[in-house]
Amino acid sequence: MAKAGSRVPSQQKTFQLNLLKARWLQSLLRSPTGLLGAFLVGSATLAAVFAPWIAPHDPTAFNFTGRLLPPAWLGGDPQYLLGSDQLGRDVLSRLIYGSRISLLVGVCGVLVSLLIGVALGLISGFVGGFADAIISRIIDTFMAIPFIVLALAVIGVLGPRGGNSLLILIVVLGFTGWITFARVVRGEVLAIKQVEYIEAVRALGQTKPTIVMKHVLPNVTASIIVLATLQIATVIIAESSLSFLGLGVQPPTITWGIMLADGRDHLATSWWLSTFPGVAITLTTLGMILLGDWLRDVLDPRLQT
Amino acid sequence: MFPPLLGLTVILFVLLRLGGDPIAHLVDPEASAAEIAEVRAAYGFDRPLHEQYFKQLGLILTGDFGDSFRFKEPAMPLILERLPATIQLSLAAMVIALVIAIPAGILSAVYHNSALDFIVTTLSTLGRAMPNFWIGIMLILIVAVQLRWLPPSGRAEPAAIILPALTLGTSIATTLARVLRSAMLEVMRRDYVTTAHAKGLQAHKVVMRHSFRNALIAVVTVFGLQMAWLLGGSVVVEEVFAWPGMGRLILRSVLVRDLAVVQAGVLVFALVIMVTNLLVDVLYAALDPRIRYG
Numbered sequence: 001m002a003k004a005g006s007r008v009p010s011q012q013k014t015f016q017l018n019l020l021k022a023r024w025l026q027s028l029l030r031s032p033t034g035l036l037g038a039f040l041v042g043s044a045t046l047a048a049v050f051a052p053w054i055a056p057h058d059p060t061a062f063n064f065t066g067r068l069l070p071p072a073w074l075g076g077d078p079q080y081l082l083g084s085d086q087l088g089r090d091v092l093s094r095l096i097y098g099s100r101i102s103l104l105v106g107v108c109g110v111l112v113s114l115l116i117g118v119a120l121g122l123i124s125g126f127v128g129g130f131a132d133a134i135i136s137r138i139i140d141t142f143m144a145i146p147f148i149v150l151a152l153a154v155i156g157v158l159g160p161r162g163g164n165s166l167l168i169l170i171v172v173l174g175f176t177g178w179i180t181f182a183r184v185v186r187g188e189v190l191a192i193k194q195v196e197y198i199e200a201v202r203a204l205g206q207t208k209p210t211i212v213m214k215h216v217l218p219n220v221t222a223s224i225i226v227l228a229t230l231q232i233a234t235v236i237i238a239e240s241s242l243s244f245l246g247l248g249v250q251p252p253t254i255t256w257g258i259m260l261a262d263g264r265d266h267l268a269t270s271w272w273l274s275t276f277p278g279v280a281i282t283l284t285t286l287g288m289i290l291l292g293d294w295l296r297d298v299l300d301p302r303l304q305t
Numbered sequence: 306m307f308p309p310l311l312g313l314t315v316i317l318f319v320l321l322r323l324g325g326d327p328i329a330h331l332v333d334p335e336a337s338a339a340e341i342a343e344v345r346a347a348y349g350f351d352r353p354l355h356e357q358y359f360k361q362l363g364l365i366l367t368g369d370f371g372d373s374f375r376f377k378e379p380a381m382p383l384i385l386e387r388l389p390a391t392i393q394l395s396l397a398a399m400v401i402a403l404v405i406a407i408p409a410g411i412l413s414a415v416y417h418n419s420a421l422d423f424i425v426t427t428l429s430t431l432g433r434a435m436p437n438f439w440i441g442i443m444l445i446l447i448v449a450v451q452l453r454w455l456p457p458s459g460r461a462e463p464a465a466i467i468l469p470a471l472t473l474g475t476s477i478a479t480t481l482a483r484v485l486r487s488a489m490l491e492v493m494r495r496d497y498v499t500t501a502h503a504k505g506l507q508a509h510k511v512v513m514r515h516s517f518r519n520a521l522i523a524v525v526t527v528f529g530l531q532m533a534w535l536l537g538g539s540v541v542v543e544e545v546f547a548w549p550g551m552g553r554l555i556l557r558s559v560l561v562r563d564l565a566v567v568q569a570g571v572l573v574f575a576l577v578i579m580v581t582n583l584l585v586d587v588l589y590a591a592l593d594p595r596i597r598y599g
Contacts, residue, residue, distance in 0.1 A: 241541050285434040
């Protein structure tokens with residue numbers, strides 16, 4: 001990894017960047033699991049972005065003559081590839097639209113935790129002293145309580161309020177997930193602080209904010225990227241759990257968790273309703289995990305567990 | 306151990322105040338401003354916030370968490386009544402997790418890069434990606450609905466614990482197996498393991514006595530962290546299997562905004578997790594004689 005702060009002529013820099021890109025692509029092509037992860041995440045993203053063009057049906061359109069149709073290969077209607085639900089809505093189309101909420105909540109929730117966690121981690125690690133003591137105590141407090149229980153308590157108080165439920169969910173998941181970032185960044189900053197070149201820039205008279213932003217932050221970026229990718233998987237699972245429990249995004253918005261909750265009532269007769277949304281969640285989070293593991297191997301092998 | 310609990314009471318206090326006026330459901334909607342002020346003063350909600358917090362903290366310390374408006378009973382006993390069911394489920398899940406993870410982790414490290422290792426690694430990655438409530442639903446679908454081997458829900462029959470414990474257990478078994486595998490791989494490269502082999506010790510003795518015992522330290526660390534995950538998962542799994550535990554009560558209370566119960570439940574959860582972490586610290590010293598406290 002190029003050390004930040006060294007002055008490289010711009011031409012040489014672009015050359016280095018190209019070399020870096022080529023190395024990345026090569027390493028991705030050489031890693032079957034990384035490639036699978038990229039494929040899964042790519043598919044989910046495409047489904048989310050182009051949902052209106054890909055979905056064969058309107059995901060909210062009722063069809064009372066074609067309710068609880070089995071998947072097409074089990075004698076259902078070929079029009080409804082993965083079958084239909086209790087109101088005759090197309091399962092495949094609902095799955096495609098459901099990817100939007102999962103990815104949106106996953107990415108935005110992680111961005112919120114990332115901003116809070118990285119900021120607090122940098123302050124805690126670099127400033128130290130009183131600030132570190134306070135932030136560490138807050139982290140200990142959050143560690144003492146399961147993520148999902150805290151999210152439950154916050155949502156219980158704020159209430160899943162109709163139109164705002166999506167925003168509330170993102171904020172809640174963001175505010176409960178930041179400790180992972182804060183802990184890792186704090187640990188890394190404590191290590192980087194001891195390195196000689198930080199002492200050197202300090203001797204040159206750089207101010208603390210400049211040192212943190214220009215010399216410390218670039219060196220923790222790799223870990224942050226890896227963590228963020230893995231954390232998206234965790235948040236997607238948390239989102240689907242909360243929606244499943246009736247505390248996440250509210251209907252008529254389509255989410256995989258709500259589809260699973262609806263499907264549970266028809267478990268004995270229509271297995272596909274509770275099977276396919278679970279497969280969709282698993283494949284998307286699997287993609288994120290594989291991509292995250294690959295990124296970790298490339299960027300920061302020390303993070304390996 | 307106490308600063309986090311104290312911190313938690315602050316967080317809960319702030320949260321409950323954010324949730325709206327605490328006397329909203331105590332007064333008549335048509336009450337006059339003077340009447341509202343009177344009720345507010347009677348409950349002490351007209352005092353400065355920090356004073357209100359310390360008053361509430363005092364009540365909590367005496368075990369008074371307020372009454373559940375749903376059950377018209379004190380909140381804490383309601384939670385404690387359901388604690389045994391949750392602990393029973395968590396213990397069963399831990400046993401299942403260890404029974405799966407220990408052999409899987411050891412074998413995949415000993416037969417590194419074999420077909421077996423590949424299967425263990427693949428399953429463990431898949432397990433990380435599957436939401437546990439979905440694993441639960443699939444188990445109900447296959448084992449209870451299709452095969453009719455086990456009851457799908459409740460706690461009436463002893464066999465009813467198998468499916469929820471399996472659901473919760475597999476979700477942590479994947480993490481434990483992964484950690485044990487990499488810890489074993491690391492330990493097996495050490496010089497003393499080579500020495501043990503060289504002095505002619507039987508292979509299984511080297512694995513169990515020299516490698517596994519030292520790899521166990523990493524597993525115990527993760528196990529402590531997994532406790533929070535396990536209890537969090539129990540909320541969802543108890544709901545899927547209608548298991549009458551603490552998690553389900555908290556969830557039901559959240560849905561009707563019975564906040565006294567939610568508050569008591571969150572604090573009990575935190576206390577259980579902290580006690581477990583204390584036990585983990587004690588276990589450390591037992592496993593690694595180099596670690597001494599005090």
